[in-house]
Amino acid sequence: MSLRCPIVCVLGHVDHGKTTLLDKIRKTRVSQREAGGITQHIGASEIPIDVIKKVAKDLLGMLKADLKIPGLLVIDTPGHEAFTSLRKRGGALADIAILVVDINEGFKPQTIESINILKQNKTPFVVAANKLDLVPGWNSKDVPFVLNFNEKVQHPNALTEFEIRLYNNIIKPLNELGFDADLFTRVEDLTRTVCVIPVSAKTGEGIPDLLLMIAGLAQKYLEDNLKLDVKGPAKGTVLEVKEERGLGKTIDAIIYDGIARRGDYIVLGNPDGVVVSRVKALLKPKPLDEMRDPRDKFKPVNMVTAAAGVKISAPDLDRVIAGSPFRIVPKDKIEEAKKEVMAEVEELSIETDEEGIIIKGDTMGSLEALAKELKKRGVKIRKAEVGDISKKDIIEAHTYSKINPLYGVILAFNSKILPDAKEELERYSNVKIIQGNVIYKIVEDYEEWIKKMEEALKSDEFEKITRPAVIKVLPNCIFRKSKPAICGIEVLCGTLRVKSPLINEKGKKIGFVREIKNKEQENIKEATAGMQVPISIEGNIILGRHVKENDILYVDVPEEEVRKMVHEYKDRLREDEEEALKMFIQLKRKLENNMFWGI
C-alpha cells in the first residue's frame, strides 16, 4: 500500500493569522546544511515527514505511534472559501484542517462559521491558538512550544495569563459547541478530543508541535480507512483556470488520488457537460535556485502522484471552471471517467426553485456553500451559477422583482460585475447586488436588505389600508342635503381620509367621503381626532333624513384590513386610532352577531 500525503487546509477568522502561519510553515526547514525542506507545488506546499520528524524530534514520544504517511500537503490559499471550493465526491477535498484562533481574541463569527463547515464535512481538525507572543509577559522563541512552556522560561504570571486565555478563549467556546478540547500535551486520545496547539506565526514557536499533531491526527484518522491509499488514474479538482505566457489556458489543480501521466486524457465535468482534452504537459514550479529566467517558472514532469498540486496544459480548456472535478485516464477509460465526473457534478449541483433570487460564485464549491447557508434560512434560489454577474442576470433579476420585489437581488461570492451588466444596472435601480468574499457577511447583508425592503413594503401597504375613524355630525352644520351632501363633522377618534366609506350605527351604508376642507376652505387629505371640518359625501343619501345632526358615523373598514391592523400594524396605530378600531369592531360584532368578526 502506498500512502499519499494528507491534504491540509487552514481556516479561521479574518486577521487571526492564517496567511502568516502558512508563510511560516512554508519556511520550515531542518537546517541550512541538512538536506530537505518544503517542496513547492502549484497551489500547495509539501512538507515531507522527515522534515516534520526532525523539527519535532523532542516531541515524537508524545504520539506513541510511528508516522508512516509521506508528509503533509498544505493548501496555500487560506480560508473556508478555499476549503469549500476544494471538493471531491462526497465532501471536502481536505483531509484535515487547522483552525486558526487568536488566543487573545478568542472565537469570532468566522471561527464559528469555519467550525460549522468542518462539522458539515466531518473533517477532523486541530486548533492553532495563534499570537502566543502577545500573551502578556510571554517569552516567545522559535522553538517547539513544549520546550518553552515551563517555569524556567516563563514568569508565573505569564503562565497564568496563558492558562486563562487558553481556557476562556479557546477551550470553553469549543466545549460550548459540543467538542471536548484540551491543550495538546494533555490530550489522551486524538480522535476524541480536539487538540489545541499554541503557536506564534510571528516567532515560529509551536510550529513543530502543530505539524507533528496534524501528522499524528491524519495518520490516526485516515490510515485505517485506507483513505490515503493511492491507486488508479488521477482524480482531481480545478483550483484555477489561468492564462500562461507561451502555454495558453492552463489549469492549476490538486490531485487527491491516483497517478496523472502526460499524454493521457483529462476528462473534466462542468455544469453544462464534459470536456475531454489531451494532457500536453504536467508542470511543477521550478525551485527558486533553478529558476534563471522568471518567465520560465515551470518544470515539466512525466507523472504526478497524489496528493499534489500541478499545472496542466492541454488544448480546449475554455469552458473549464474552478471547482470542476476531473480524471486523467488512458484513452480506453474515457467513457467510464465521463460518467464518474458527471455524477460528481450532479452531486455538486444546487437544487433551484421556480422563483427566487440569483446567486453567483467563483467556484462550484463556494456556490454550494453559499446556497447551503441560504437554504438553511429558507431563501428561495431560482438560479445558481459559477461566473461573473452578466447583463442577463440583471435583466432576469429585474423581471422577477416584478413578481416579488424581494427577488430583485443577486448575491455574488467572489464574482465581479461585467461592464455591460454595470450599464444595465444603472437602468434598473430596483436590482440590488450584494457582493463579498465572506459567506456569512453576504448572508448577513442580504438579511439586512430583506429587513429594510420588508419595512418599506409594509409602510407602502400600511399607507394603503383604510384607517378607522368615528365621527359625529355637528348640530346646525348641514350645509347641503344631497348630491353631494355637505355637513360639518367632528372626528371623535381615528383618522378620516378622503375616499373612506361611511356607515351609521345601524350598519347602513352612507357613502364615500369625497372632500374634506380645512378652515381656509382648502382640500385636505385627512382629518384626525379632535378636528371639526366640513366634508362632502358621495352617495344616495339625504342629510336630515338618513343622517341627522349628532349622528355617529364609522369608517367601514373591510374585515381583511381590520385583521391586518390587529395582527401586523397595531404598534403603528395611534392610541385614538386603536380606540376607533375597537369601537368599529364592537359595532360590527353586534350588528353581525358574530363574536369572531375581525379576528
Ligand SMILES: Nc1nc2c(ncn2[C@@H]2O[C@H](COP(=O)(O)OP(=O)(O)OP(=O)(O)O)[C@@H](O)[C@H]2O)c(=O)[nH]1
Ligand atoms: N504578534 C503576532 N502577530 C501576528 C501573528 N500572526 C499574525 N499576526 C499579524 O496579524 C495580522 C493578520 O495576519 P494575517 O496572517 O494576515 O491574518 P489572516 O487570518 O491571514 O487574515 P486574512 O488573510 O485577512 O483573512 C498581521 O498583521 C500579522 O502580522 C502572531 O503570531 N503574532
